[in-house]
Amino acid sequence: MKKWLFGFLWMLSMAAYADGPxxxxxxxxxxxxxxxxxxxxxxxEKQDEAKDAKPPPTQEVxxxxxxxxxxxxxxxxxxxxxxxxxxxxxxxxxxxxxxxxPIDLRENEAxxxxxxxxxxxxxxxxxxxxILSDHGLRGEYPLGSYIRLGEQRYEFTHxxxxxxxxxxxxxxxxxxEIQLHHRDGDGHQVVLSVIVQExxxxxxxxxxxxxxxxxxxxxxxxxxxxxxxxxxxPQNKRFYRYIGSMTTPPCREGVIWLVFQQPIxxxxxxxxxxxxxxxxxxxxxxxxxxRLPLKSWLDASGSAPPQNGVGxxxxx
Numbered sequence: 001m002k003k004w005l006f007g008f009l010w011m012l013s014m015a016a017y018a019d020g021p022x023x024x025x026x027x028x029x030x031x032x033x034x035x036x037x038x039x040x041x042x043x044x045e046k047q048d049e050a051k052d053a054k055p056p057p058t059q060e061v062x063x064x065x066x067x068x069x070x071x072x073x074x075x076x077x078x079x080x081x082x083x084x085x086x087x088x089x090x091x092x093x094x095x096x097x098x099x100x101x102p103i104d105l106r107e108n109e110a111x112x113x114x115x116x117x118x119x120x121x122x123x124x125x126x127x128x129x130x131i132l133s134d135h136g137l138r139g140e141y142p143l144g145s146y147i148r149l150g151e152q153r154y155e156f157t158h159x160x161x162x163x164x165x166x167x168x169x170x171x172x173x174x175x176x177e178i179q180l181h182h183r184d185g186d187g188h189q190v191v192l193s194v195i196v197q198e199x200x201x202x203x204x205x206x207x208x209x210x211x212x213x214x215x216x217x218x219x220x221x222x223x224x225x226x227x228x229x230x231x232x233x234p235q236n237k238r239f240y241r242y243i244g245s246m247t248t249p250p251c252r253e254g255v256i257w258l259v260f261q262q263p264i265x266x267x268x269x270x271x272x273x274x275x276x277x278x279x280x281x282x283x284x285x286x287x288x289x290x291r292l293p294l295k296s297w298l299d300a301s302g303s304a305p306p307q308n309g310v311g312x313x314x315x316x
Contacts, residue, residue: 073248081284163278164176169195199267
């Protein structure tokens, strides 16, 4: 009976381990392998999934790019015109442009044409507005004044003074130049340029000199002084026309320049005062690069072409 009971128990123990190895060599060599060989439970699987789970990648929210303000430019040695393109990549046209301003306008090289569009000037008188800065003296103008070149209207925005003149006439620079700036709704620009020579005192320039802003870089409005820059335009309305650029950074091209051939007068005292006030605020002459300026007159007397078609006229 005892032998039978012992044999029965031995058989049960053998049956319990029939599916497993008699000696677990893997467990002896590497205990980690033994753990891998162990049957997993639902709880263990959850723990393993938690270990293997990678944290979701963090999404980097990039801040919108902040545009840096344009570099300071001017006429002093450290920011002089020949350095403008190096001061800021946005000024690259100041070096690379092919239709730059100012230029030397020579009558014998300008092209005669009957296709010059007519020019109308319609400025209204407004309180004087001036800004004095390192760039020179600038007069601001409210909307409502304009020129009409052909069929296109350009709003008068501001005027600037330069000593000496930026444009040359027949190879000569003059003591001063007044530039009247206009633009249309699409950004196209037209500049009327008046050359100033030594002569009689100019009452309209006296108005400017008597009302120079006391604080730099700040617009000052002189409510009691009514002013209209149309008085700067010469009596003889002959002008040169060419396609150029702004004479200040970023030297944008495609600007229509109308430079009057006849200078207006200013006294020596007035010219000296403006020069002392602004210094030399001019850009050097730029190459023509094949451009041929047009001129609005057809003969040596300067008479205008007949008004029987598209031609030159001036009315204000």
